[in-house]
Amino acid sequence: MERNEFIKSLGLGIALVCTGSCMTGCGSKGDDPTPAPGGGGGGGGSAGTKVNVDLGSQLLTVGAFLASGGVLFIRTATGNAASSFVATQASCPHQGGALNWVQASNVIQCSLHSSKYTTTGSIVAQPNDGGTTSALKVYALAVSGTTLTATIS
Ligand code: FES
Secondary structure (H helix, E strand, O other), X not given: OOHHXXXXXXXXXXXXXXXXXXXXXXXXXXXXXXXXXXXXXXXXXXXXXXXXXXXOOOOOOOOOEEEEOOEEEEEOXXXXXXXXXXXXXXXXXXXXXXXXXXXXXXXXXXXOOOOEEOOOOOEEEOOOOOOOOOOOOEOEEEEEOOEEEEEOO
């Protein structure tokens, strides 16, 4: 191979490499991430998701509550039957504030704008910022041994 031919072939190789990397760098518009539909709303996990609580160490006394996996669990009675507990969404439908159980007044209260709900999810008090909220989602519960399971719907 002559020196001129070698240089020409080398130049062609470099040109092909540059073109390839440019095409790769540009990518395709089909790779754009798409926002997940139905996001937000404060509902926690997706429908059908199961969230467990260990009744051997959690929710031991009437009035105890905890938020886990997007679910607010509340013990409303003694015993470990499913009917001894309530499970609702853990974040407020208004603007996503954390919900807490207030045993003294038997309501679920938002920590952000103080809206209040019953254990069936009904609204007792609207947010104190002049906004409006909607009813809470209430989830089905089951007990197996010492495991309490809520199914997000
Ligand atoms: S976020 Fe709960 S009342 Fe506003």
